Amino acid sequence: MYMNSTSSNPIGIFDSGIGGTSIFREIHQLLPNEDVIYLADSKNAPYGYKTKQQITDLCIKNTELLLKENCKIIVVACNTATTNAIDYLRKTYDVPFIGIEPAIKPAALNSKNKAVGILATKGTLSSELFAKTSELFTKDIDVIEVIGAGLVEAIESGNIHHPSTIQLLEELLQPMLAKNIDYLVLGCSHYPYLISILQKLLPKEVVIIDSGEAVARQTKNVLKNPNLLNSGQKKASIRFYTNRSENILKSFVPEFPVKYLDF
């Protein structure tokens, strides 16, 4: 499949829901000529409490749909899916996969307080891939891992600024504040939508980092070598599909067409 790809084929992106739209924005900004097909598997969100096998099965379903649309590369815009299933996807399909993982390395390397907070799903924090990366870079660092229980659900329901979400965040940040973190790693592609609230709840000196921009750069690099970057002059075709409420996805990407699809 990959061998037959041409530069005009679309980039495929999927997530358990709307979170990956934060990654889409980075990709679209860096690669504005590229056609994109985005799948929001909101019907099955959150992925974070599913088993590795269940997450892998959902990734297979999403991947096969994107391959039917002749995607030349697939961006797994979900930390939970990446940390649980990307090895399987890479072994199984002849198309490059770009994944997203919590940016522990830059946080650990730059932390002056030697205390770093990581907010991610249960599925990400309990994955082997996360454990390996964390072990590599955080030997002399206090890592405060917190499961963002309830956050994906709040964002998927359009309740980002609801008082209950703010209260939930306050509670989740408590153990991190108690350890005086100076870096907060957002290990879930939904969480960048919480940044404005997090900034209000955290001391000013705490740096919040996510991996969206790095994913976009990596996507560009991987497409560049086999000459698969779209240099066409026509306006990019951007299509969003959701298997739940079109309205909620639409509110995150109001400038693009959003359609319901049963997948």
Ligand code: DGL
């Ligand atoms: N956006 C997904 C991630 O990056 C959310 C996971 C979920 O659905 O629980 O982990």
